[in-house]
Amino acid sequence: MKRIVSTDDAPAAVGAYSQATTEGSLLFTAGQIPFTPEGDSLAGEPIAEQTERAMENVLAILEAEGAGVEDLLKVTIYLDDIDDFEEMNEVYAGFFDEEPPARSAFEVANLPKGVGIEIEAIATLE
Numbered sequence: 001m002k003r004i005v006s007t008d009d010a011p012a013a014v015g016a017y018s019q020a021t022t023e024g025s026l027l028f029t030a031g032q033i034p035f036t037p038e039g040d041s042l043a044g045e046p047i048a049e050q051t052e053r054a055m056e057n058v059l060a061i062l063e064a065e066g067a068g069v070e071d072l073l074k075v076t077i078y079l080d081d082i083d084d085f086e087e088m089n090e091v092y093a094g095f096f097d098e099e100p101p102a103r104s105a106f107e108v109a110n111l112p113k114g115v116g117i118e119i120e121a122i123a124t125l126e
Helices: 047-064 082-093
Strands: 003-005 020-022 026-029 072-079 102-107 117-124
Touching (some): 047 072, 047 117, 082 102
Antiparallel strands (some): 003 020
């Protein structure tokens, strides 16, 4: 049965969505943008800083369920400018010691609140 996941360590949902959902063995996060848990935007900051904040939000949600970076199965990254890929990738890679999850990354026309990146993930909870 679906269960809603929520933590104060990541930005609150500001629309008709949850930070994450789980059915017990898998956790699906909503797209996380570079906002602080208090709701402050990092839009306009370098993509490296935005990437770090978005990943920290994803990890805070995982941690709320007792999971960590090693439990990530698939990550999808949306960039508003694919030319930011290398800078994003350098920061992103720093979150993994070895065996990173499957990942897709691509450019989209626009992202919410004028940010440069949005990251969503699927993790195992077993």
